[in-house]
Amino acid sequence: MRTSQLLAPTLREEPAEAEVISHRLMLRAGMIRKTTSGVYTYLPLAQRVLFKIATIIREEMNRAGGQEVALPIIQPAELWQESGRWAVYGDELFRLQDRHDRDFCLGPTHEEIITDLVRGEVHSYKQLPQLLYQIQNKYRDERRPRFGLMRAREFIMKDLYSFDRDAAGLETSYRKMYEAYTRVFQRCGLKFRAVEADPGAIGGNASHEFMVLAGSGEAVIVYCNECGYAANVEKAEARPELSQEDLEPCDLELVSTPGVRTVEDGTAFFGITPKEIIKTLFYEAEYETGRELVAVVIRGDRSINEVKLLNRLGCLRVEMASEARIKEATGANPGFVGPIGLQGIRILADAEIPLMVQGVVGANQDNYHYRGVNPGRDFPLDDVADLRIVEAGEPCPKCGHPLAESYGIEVGHIFKLGTKYSSAMNAYYLDDKGQKQLMVMGCYGIGVSRTMAAAIEQNYDANGIKWPVAIAPFQVIVVPVSYQDDQQRQVAEMLYEQLLNLGVEVILDDRLERAGVKFKDADLIGYPYRITIGPKALKEGQVEISCRFTDQCSHVKVEEAAEWVANQIHQQLHS
RNA sequence: CGGGGCGUAGCUCAGUUUGGCUAGAGCGCUUGCUUGGGGUGCAAGAGGCCGGGUGUUCAAGUCACCUCGCUCCGACCA
Structure with missing residues (x-):
């Protein structure tokens, strides 16, 4: 790709609509544009990042035995009435009617649809477990969309649903997903923590949230550095503290x-x-x-x-x-x-x-x-x-060590649903004795578009985004200080070709812009590596390779540069 | 859902208080020259249903009413 062709309209000025850092930077970097409140258009750079996150998720879901499906976004009211959620879900459900006045909704999640599918097609214990997932747009008519992609009305989610024979099977599926999620966020290059969570409205009796750690996070989590206990404050347990142990009762x-x-x-x-x-x-x-x-x-x-x-x-x-x-x-x-x-x-x-x-x-x-x-x-x-909110410094409920506190952005959530939906919607199978049994379900979500935003909330500086290599829109940008200079252009084109041949995702800045403009854009968009080709280093037969993340700059011989960068990237991706 | 704010050029905003000529600036865009290692400098241009509607008036970006959209705060500690 060449920047002269790339549709990434960067903005010099702060867009007025943006509030949180990820929103501002994505607008300024030309990644997204708002279409209407809580609904965004993804431009090529954002689409590339989303694709990469989705690819990592796909690979890990498949590795864990998941099968990808595509489910309808438009869903009939009947299924939601059957599960009982048509009445319960409230105003957040985007509802619509067709020309015959039949009720539908835009799916905020897909328990009903998937349960309907499985109950119709899976009848034997021999077919279980089933792990089915989809990566699609989902809809919630948020009472107040805000924070850009963090709380949008249209967003991209991966949801996997597990169907097991019994609680033990669910336990296994749940653990698989816990591990898969850990791998997903590790591979994305994010600092995160899995915490115990309240299962909330989705129901069920156990759940973990995966939190990307960032100061701007909406969720407060407490954790213990000693024993590893970590929980959302909504869920975190507390040891009662003695406060008046020296006092005797007295008269009222x-x-x-x-x-x-x-x-x-x-x-x-x-x-x-x-x-x-x-x-x-x-x-x-x-x-x-x-x-x-x-x-x-x-x-x-x-x-x-x-x-x-x-x-x-x-x-x-x-x-x-x-x-x-x-x-x-x-x-x-x-x-x-x-x-x-x-x-x-x-x-x-x-x-x-x-x-x-x-x-x-x-x-x-x-x-x-x-x-x-x-x-x-x-x-x-x-x-x-126990009815109170736990605070930092209180003793860990498991080991007594003082708890630490931090802010997180919820990017993943895994639930044990049990038989909530299978019983409401009659999802049975026949066991090895020919007995009808309820399927035992779990559901496991990852906010794909939110993960992109969370990655920025965690990794940015005054100049712009700092993408982890694994989810960067391009891994390297090649910047000739002056594209008009014959020698610089030739070296730039050569390195560009070499990197392409090495399988590196590279973009060449071939615009007739001043160096400063190109540097600013590169920093703003946040390419992990920049190869700068300028007259100074070129005299020594070298180019400069700088890392957006560490801010380090290395001088490397022209003929070794492509290989050098490719190695760096390889190391980053497999560390 | 309650309360505020804002809708004027692609973007950021003046102008509205106190109605008055052809509606402005910076950035961006186009062209030319210039410059060429951190958003160069100069010049010339293009670009506006002033969110929409109704009304008041000789006259509305400006006043009134309605409407649509966007946005922020709140919807919890006695």
Whole structure:
């Protein structure tokens, strides 16, 4: 390829629409253009990167026994009604109707479609397991698309679905996928971590997320450098911390506390630390059958993990209760509410609460608090669970070593689905005794377009992108300082040919631009290697080879340059 | 879904407050010269339903109403 022909309209100025670094750089590097909110056109450079990521994924899926299929993007409502998700999925499902007013959706994922296929075509235990995957566009009508490709409405996903005879088979498939994913992201050249995750709405009982580590990541993960424990904070477990082990229970006391609304106010007023305050939060829990107001008590310095709360309650949704609702239930304004004397309201306590002996709570009466509150004595502790968000520095739940924290971008997610879909959609097989059995499923996704964005979030500098070799749009760019100079041009053309013959993905900058322009573009686009052919080194019979990643520059003899670069690339790809 | 902001040249933006001649700048693009190792310099050009609609007015990029699109914030700690 020659840059004179390449459709990569680089921008000197910052596009106004871009917010995150990957979005900005992809626009500036001429990789993508926005077509409409949350929908992007991929230009040749982006397409090459996506193709490379997809190729790595394909190779690893195939290696693990996966078979590629292509599934419809337009999916009939009937299948979604059968699984129950037509009603549950909500506004994120892109819905449409045909000319006969029949309902369809654009697939955000393909459990229904694949289960429908397999139940129709697979009937015997001899055909199991099946590992089927597809790499295609998927659709989610995000309430607010943002961060460029990171949260788009149209995006590219690889999804693999496993169908096994039983839980043991699923375990095997799951482990295969875990290993395959590890290989995929290693081969992409990304720094990542696999973490325990909450299975969330997809269902099932175990799951891991693969997080590309980047400061801009939306997800917070905690991990232990000692034993390797790693989890999304939504899931991370916590050891309850003793905070008042030296104190004895004392009498309950009603205290006038005018204007003391927040934990901060409370610590100042009582001269105590947030650890000694018991926060009471009211949630509206939504079940299929109705709503319930619950009170959740937690230490003043902790935060509630709503995912844990939702799982504990077994409800569909939780939401902070409105001020009006709280007042109606307690008679007091938020800030003066507490667990003592609540009538007919379920009280959930975080696991740290029973360890407290003298707490401060609101008295359910404006401008009054109780102190000396003894959980269990002064309010019931019938429902105790781990409900808080783990923070960095807390002891690892496995080994006790302090946990570290970092930000990650979720690029892969693997789930054990179990029989959720097979039972809803009647996907049976006959076992070796002729008995009907439910297939046991797993699903395993990788955000392909998101991985491209995540790679940039992790690898860039002030000048532009720094592609890992394995997913770079081209591995090398050959830049003659002046293409008009006969000698430079001849050397450039020769190296270009040699690299092509060596199987290197090379692009030649044959534009009649000034050197500075060519260097800027090369840095912005982020080619891993640049061979610069200029009069200075050429006098010595040399060219300069610089590495975008390490910023190192080597002078190499013209006749050895192609081989030299090819070796570097080979090493990068196989290290 | 709630609240803000913005739609003017391919891009980034002035101009709108206080209506008034042929609507501007920089970058990019074309042509010529120049330059030739980190976005050269000079000159000449091309390029606009001022998002769309309705209205007010002698007159609308500018005011009013409607509409479409884009974008940011929020939708959690008592």
